[in-house]
Amino acid sequence: VLFALFSGEHALGGVTAEHLMYVAISALALFALYRNFVDVRQIDQQSRLATAQVEQLSELDDIEAFLKQAEPSKFKEHIAALYKIFQSDHEIRQDNLVSLLLEKMLARNRVTELLAGILTTLGLIGTVIGLILVMGSMQEDLANFDPNDPSANIVQTLMREGGALSGLDAAFYTTL
Numbered sequence: 001v002l003f004a005l006f007s008g009e010h011a012l013g014g015v016t017a018e019h020l021m022y023v024a025i026s027a028l029a030l031f032a033l034y035r036n037f038v039d040v041r042q043i044d045q046q047s048r049l050a051t052a053q054v055e056q057l058s059e060l061d062d063i064e065a066f067l068k069q070a071e072p073s074k075f076k077e078h079i080a081a082l083y084k085i086f087q088s089d090h091e092i093r094q095d096n097l098v099s100l101l102l103e104k105m106l107a108r109n110r111v112t113e114l115l116a117g118i119l120t121t122l123g124l125i126g127t128v129i130g131l132i133l134v135m136g137s138m139q140e141d142l143a144n145f146d147p148n149d150p151s152a153n154i155v156q157t158l159m160r161e162g163g164a165l166s167g168l169d170a171a172f173y174t175t176l
Contacts, residue, residue, distance in 0.1 A: 130171025
């Protein structure tokens with residue numbers, strides 16, 4: 001996007017920085033939504049599996065048999081960690097393991113939070129760049145404006161296609 005801004009439209013075959021910014025923001029937003037969907041689906045799957053495995057563990061009433069039979073899951077990892085600690089120390093506290101389990105489950109959410117921060121930053125950068133371009137173009141239009149010319153209209157000059165205020169909407173769309 002920055003390359004397109006400083007090299008002009010011709011360097012990218014007529015593709016404008018505005019279009020590149022929209023594509024970049026849209027792609028990141030779609031990736032963030034997809035990633036969040038996958039994470040929610042995985043958490044739901046692990047929750048359902050844990051519910052079934054709690055019943056399986058209750059029916060077997062034998063941790064070693066459960067660990068051999070149960071399919072891989074976060075719950076099975078948790079029970080295996082508790083059992084390993086129990087074998088060396090009968091005074092176990094599962095508070096730390098529950099915290100670790102929660103951290104593992106929430107670690108995937110950090111990517112979504114990172115993408116949200118990147119999208120917000122890109123929106124603000126796009127707005128600032130858009131406003132800088134508007135101000136530069138406005139200085140040009142005002143410097144070339146002749147108030148003595150009866151056909152001159154400053155509002156039309158600023159609002160024409162390619163005029164100073166014509167790209168202002170792009171600056172605010174990136175924020176949105």
